Amino acid sequence: xxxxxxxxxxxxxxxxxxxxxxxxxxxxxxxxxxxDAIKLGLQVKLDKFKADSKxxxxxxxxxAARYLRFDADVKSQEFRWCVVRQAGWDTDGLPEGWSWxxxxxxxxxxxxxxxLEQLSEDIVVVEVYDNRTCLMTTEGKDTSVEMINRWIxxxxxx
Numbered sequence: 001x002x003x004x005x006x007x008x009x010x011x012x013x014x015x016x017x018x019x020x021x022x023x024x025x026x027x028x029x030x031x032x033x034x035x036d037a038i039k040l041g042l043q044v045k046l047d048k049f050k051a052d053s054k055x056x057x058x059x060x061x062x063x064a065a066r067y068l069r070f071d072a073d074v075k076s077q078e079f080r081w082c083v084v085r086q087a088g089w090d091t092d093g094l095p096e097g098w099s100w101x102x103x104x105x106x107x108x109x110x111x112x113x114x115x116l117e118q119l120s121e122d123i124v125v126v127e128v129y130d131n132r133t134c135l136m137t138t139e140g141k142d143t144s145v146e147m148i149n150r151w152i153x154x155x156x157x158x
Contacts, residue, residue: 029141030139033139033143033144033145034065036145037067037145037148037149040145040149041069042067042068042069042145042148042149042152043066043067043068043069043070044065044066044067044068045065045066045068046063046064046065046066047063047064047065047066047136048061048062048063049061049062049063049064049066049084049124049125049136051084051086051101052101052102058084058086058087058088058099058101059086059087060086062084062086062124062125062136064124064125064136064137064138064139065136065137065138065139066134066135066136067134067135067136067137067148067152068132068133068134069132069133069134069152069156070131070132071131071132071156072131074130074131075131076130076131077129077130077131077132078129078130079102079103079105079129080105080107080128080129080130081100081102081105081106081107081127081128081158082100082101082102082125082126082127082128083098083099083100083101083112083116083125083126084098084099084100084101084124084125085097085098085123085124085125086099086124087099088100088101092109093106093109093112093113094112094113094116095113095116095117098116101125107128107158108158111158112158115151115154115155115158118151119151120140120142120143120147121140122137122138122139122140122142122143123135123136123137123151124136124137124138126151126155128155128156128158133152133155133156134152135148135151135152135155
């Protein structure tokens, strides 16, 4: 075999192996988004939201990135409200495509409806407790950490 072919083969094998280790553009974008969120004080993790289909009619569990803001100054951990972007039985006062999940202490419905209508399509769960607020998102291309941070602030104040 010609030595030139051997050198080219070795070069391509090394180059291909190194190139495969490089993160994709999508992975780079998600890493930057998550790092920026952590810098703003949000906790970020991939999580599974277990739907209680017997009580709410929401059928599918949701796997998405959870962006959570925790307020250590508030001692109460009481559940306030949660909405899911899936069809369910209890949709009173919510925009189409959203349903309540769990026993809720409903916020002011018109403010909540206008809040949910401004959310991007990749936000799939909004969950609010007295001491923490979280959004679960599929992290679409149009999602930015500033939007997530603003939405968490708005949901906390409802």
